[in-house]
Amino acid sequence: MNDIDLSKLKVERTASAAPKLKQRRSLRWWHAAVLIAVLVLLWRVLFPAPVAVQTTQVVTAWPSQQYLVLDATGYVVARRRAAVASKGTGRVEWLGPNEGDFVKAGTVVARLESSDVSAVYQAAAANSNVAVAAVDSALAELNDADINLQRTSTVFNKGLIPQVSLREAMSRFNRAKSAVTSARASLAAARANQDNARTSIDNTEIRAPFDGVVIARSANIGDIVTPLSSAADARGAVMVMADMSTLEINAEVSESSLSSIRVGQPCEITLDAFSQRRFRGEVSAIVxxxxxxxxxxxxxxxxxxxxxxxxxxxSARVSFLSQAIAKGASKALLAVDPKALRKTKDGHEVLVIGSDKLVQVQAVKLGNSLGDVVAVSGALKAGDTLVLSPDDSLENGSEVQINEPK
Structure with missing residues (x-):
């Protein structure tokens, strides 16, 4: 057992284990890449990227736009307007109406000092009274001369007095008759002077020439007014009046567009002060x-x-129309660009973009074409932002990204 070589039982890892380790690492990276791709795909499915769109807005339009021929600008004027002044010269001692007050024709609106002309009138009236007394005296003398002539004629016819007495009586009668004529002429002259003095007093009372509204006061109490207003610090008129029932529009039309308008042509008028109102009108004259x-x-x-x-x-804007708008039909309508409409099987719809950039589909009903826009009705309001040329893929809740037009 001691002679066994254990070195031969050693497992060699350097040559065969390395490829397997690399293979396992590569497999892990591939799994990670697949997982990332799946997560990205899942993210895009659950949270799709905003769709880039261009937008338009719901606007307010008017029925007259479909008949528009020409636009022009102008001003409101009163056809009946007057600077109220005195025929005489004097100092203002009383001034009645203020700006905006309505006055009737013949109403005294101002009064000038009249003490001097009143004195002249009183003298003229006294002279008239003297002339009346002179006429009465002349008539009495004429009546007496007539009686004397008749008596003398009777006595002469009886032969009781000479002819010279008759001639004297007749001469007296003729003188009395001439004196009556002269007295009556003097009375007429005196009354004419009295009327002239009365007119001078009337001239100190400035009256309204017609029913109207005071739109300006040109003088104050103490100012001197004169018809010519050529003197220093003098006024030519005390106030300006306008008859509000004669208001009209004076519009300036380009010479090149003159052939597009005619007397009697219907118009629609817009005033800057009442931008949401429209007024019907027609061309009354072309200067x-x-x-x-x-x-x-x-x-x-x-x-x-x-x-x-x-x-x-x-200030006014006048729209010259090809045909008249019916009374009561000048009401504002909602309108959209036709490119914002998307056709459906039931009609048309638009895509409204909310403040959160999410789309809300709104069904609309189409009306008349109003120039470059078309009238619509539905759950819209002026100023709503719509998707322009909407894609079929957009639906309720789709997120969009607004592209600013270049």
Whole structure:
């Protein structure tokens, strides 16, 4: 037993064990790669990557857009407007209405100092009274001369007095008659002077020329007003009035577009002050003059209704239409880009993007085409963000990534 060589029983590992170890390590790496791939695939299935999309928005449109021919800008003006002034010169002692007050035609809106013209009127009235007394005296003399003439004629016919007495009586009657004529002429002149003085007093009372609203006050108490307003610190008018029932729009239309408009053409008017309201109108006149500086022509648009709240000089936008919009049909509609629609077997739908970038499918009902957009109805509101040209793979809950347009 002692002669057995144990070295021959030794297992040699260096040559045969190394390949097996490498094989096992390679197998482990392959399993790890497969596991990672499976996890990545599972992640993408459970949490798919956001789909890159372009977007559009739900907008507010108006039925008139389908009939739009031309757009123009302008201002609200009052066809009946006046700077109320006095025919005479004087200092303002009373000023009535303020801006925004409505006054009736003939109402006294201001009064000038009238002490001097009142004195002149009183003198003229006194002269008229004197002239009336002179007429009465002349008539009395005429009546007496007439009686004397008749008595003298009777006595002369009986041959009791000479002819010279008759001539004297007749001459007296003629003088009395001429005196009546002269007295009446003097009375007419005196009354004319009195009327002139009365007019001067009336000129100190400034009255409203028509029913309207005061839109500006040009003078204050103590200011001097004069018809020509050429004197220093003088005013030509005390206030400006406008008849609000005659409001219209003056729009400037390009000379090159003049052939697109005509008198009587229907229009829709938008005011900056009431951006969510539309007013019906029609072309009432085209001023036959071209503005050389701007190459435009002034077009007057009559408002078919006189709504409350419209004031002169408001900015306006006028849409000239190919046909009129029915009364009550000028209501805002929701509209979308036709590319945002996706056809379904039941109709159409849009994909609304929420604040969390998740898609919500909304069924919509189509309306009329309004220019570049189409009217829709459904559970939408103006400003909603929609997917533009939606892919069929997008559905409720899909996550999207918004690509900004270049």
């Amino acid at each position: 036959p003059t071209i503005n050389k500086a701007s190459a435009t022509v002034t077009t007057k648009i009559r408002l078919l209704e006189q709504p409350d709240g419209i004031l002169p000089d408001m």
